[in-house]
Amino acid sequence: MVVALFASILAGTRWGDASLTPNLALDLEGGTQVILEPVPEAKGDVTAETINQAIAVIRQRVDASGVAEAEITSQGGDKIVxxxxxNPSEETLDLVRTSAQMEFRPVLVMGAAAATPTDPAAAAAAAAQPTKEAPDGPSDVAYYVTPEVQAEFDALDCTLPENRTGGVPGDPDEAFVACDQEGLAKFILGPVEIPGADIKSATSGMGSTSTGASTGQWVVNLEFTGEGTPKFTEVTTRLASSAAPLNQFAVVLDALVISAPSVNEVIPNGQAQISGSFTRESAETLANQLNFGSLPISFEEQSVQQISATLGSEQLQKGLLAGVFGLLLVVVYSLFQYRALGMVTVASLLVAAVVTYGIITFLSWVQGYRLSLPGVAGLIVAIGITADSFIVYFERIRDELRDGRPLGAAIDKGWERARRTILASDAVNFTAAVVLYLLAVGGVRGFAFTLGLTTLVDLLVVFLFTHPVMVLLGRTRFFAEGHPASGLDPRRLGVDTVRYAGRGRVAAPGQQTKGASPSDVREPVAVGSGGMTIAERRAAARAAEAASVPPHDDPPTTVTDDPAAGRPEGSDR
Structure with a gap:
């Protein structure tokens, strides 16, 4: 898996734009800062809500373009930073600069999202048609769907994420080719008939019938302004008498079709209801998008400048130094506590570090991930999480050895018990990381991401490296015979020839206690008696004292449950 991971990265460096090091976030590398000032149609149009909605649209654009760890904030209540x-590309900067305008266009052609081959014969026939001087209306397919527009429509592949970034509105008086924002369909649209400024309000809720009864379906209620009502009446009058798809109008935001409902009847009062397979979340999202379109603002670019890293390489070096120092402490502790067995911990940590580095570098290449200083902190915390899994596993093995099992059986039984503990612990850590990632913003999400990633890497390493290595080591004489430097020395573990059997009882080596099966008998290891619990030491002391009492000539006594049989008999039984 490691070879495949790094082979992919090396191939990407040769034939793609991959790098052998992960990309760094704004706080460590610096970047480009763009300051935008909204330009409203009226002075009172710019509010805090307007700015927040504009920030949400810009963030959606930037995220869709593959740029991670971008910071988009308001400044002074009337600017966006x-x-x-x-070094972002010019295309990414254009996505930031372009205004998010909403517009209503009639649907002329609707097709599948994937690209389709152009029919040369059909294209030639369309090109041979005489050009009309003027359209019969906004839904005139023969006028607006020219061979050039048809070719653009055929070539467009809306299943590709890069074709759904939006941000480039078309000419309001010409046909426009656009994708559905979900990548499910593509459209040829007519000219703009109603601008977003003509929307008065939009709300989501449960639909109702003419009598006021609830339909049980989520809908979006749309209301137009006094200027927009007659426009919408005219549009619905034309579309209601047309066949599909000419009976649909497209709501276009940020050059993407966010909805394309069909018109069933003329709507003269400027109050429309959009229904369909909405959920509460999707209906609320569409309502918010429609409300944003009713607040048209464009942006004036005030400045574009390069900014230095807010923290810089010095903080990154200190963070990495802290990680190395913590790793060294774990290594020293492991070697001191587990002797040669601690080398398994060291090897496992190295494997985990290599796998984590490879995954982060791979994600930087294919997903645009950038490592921030909070992300580095998450990697440092992961050292303790990973080491904790090894300690749990090793202590389980040593517990089984103390109980008299040979090393091979101790490894199998210890892994069976430790595996459940490790899974439970990592499940808690991963759940915490997911919740933190979903609820947090900014750099905290970087910490949560690396914390969750390294938790999964911990499971991968423990299951596919640490345990198999322990199985192999258990077959060597050095570990199987408990060499003093192995970390599995029975004398240091407190294994004794007298085994505690529970409830104040002890059992001699190989002795089967009452209620135990023959498979529970374990081979003893003749060592000292250190490391016992208080109950074990007391039981062992009583057993040793009983064994040291000299024999006497009294006849043996048989004790039964019958009180009458309580007197000693002179039999030799």
Whole structure:
């Protein structure tokens, strides 16, 4: 797995744009800062809600373009500051600068999202048609769907994420080719008929019939302004008498079709209801998008400048130094506590570090992931999480050895018991990381991401490296015979020839206690008696004292449950 991972990265460096080091976030590398000032149609149009909605749209654009760890904030309540790590492309900067305008366009052609081959004969026939001087209306397919527009529609593949970044509105008086924001369909749209500024409000809720009864379905209620109502009446009058898809109008936001409902009847009062397979979340999202379209603002770019790292390489070096120091402490403790067995911990930590580095570098290449200083902190915390799994496993093995099992059986039984503990512990850590990632913002999400990632790596290493290595080591004489330097020396573990059997009882080596099966008998290891619990030491002392009493000539006594049989008899039984 490690070879395949790094082979992919090396192949990417040769034939792609991959790098052997992970990309760094804004706080460690610096980047480009763009300051935008909204330009409203009226002075009172810019509010805190307007700014927040604009920030949400810009963040959606940036995330869709593959740029991670970008910082988008408001400044002074009337400006937007966008900080992009590294050297963003001009296309990414255009996504930030472009205004998010909402518009209503009629649907002329609707098709599958994937690209389709162009029919040369059909294209030639369309090109041979005489050009009309003027359209018969916004839904005139013959006028607006030219051979060039048809070719653009055929070539567009909306299943590709890069074709759904939006941000580039088309000419309001010409046909426009656009993708559905989910990548499920693509459209040829007519000219703009209603701008987003004509929307008065949009709300989501449960639909109702004409009598007021609830339909049990989520809908979006749309209301137009006094200026927009007659426009919408005219549009619905034309579309209601047309066949599909000419009876649909597309709601376009940020150059993407967010909804394309069909018109069933003329709506003269400017109050429409959009229904369909909505959930509560999707209906609320569409309502918010429609409300954003009713607050049209464009952006004036005030400045574009390079910014230095807010923390810089010095803090990164200190963070890495802290990680190395913590790793050394774990290594020293492991070697002191587990002798040669501690080398398994060292090897497992090295494997975990290599796998983690490879995954982060791979994600930087294919997903645009960037490592921030909080992410480095998550990697440092992972050292303790990973070492904890090894300690749990080793202590389980040593417990089984103390109980008299040979090393091979101790490894099998110890792994069976430790595996459940490790899974439970890592499940808790991973759940905490997921919750933190979903609820947090900013750099805290970077910490949560690396914490969750390293938790999964911990499971991978323990199951596919540490345990198999222990099975192999258990077959060597050095570990199987309990060499003093192995970390499994029976004398240091407190294994004794007298074994505690529970409830104040002890058993001699190989002796089967009452209620135990023959498989429970374990081979003893003749060593000292250190490391016992208080109950074990007391039981062993009583057994030793009983064994040291000299024999006497009194006849043997047989004790039964019959009180009458309580007198000693002179039999030799």
């Amino acid at each position: 966008v900080a992009l790590p590294g």
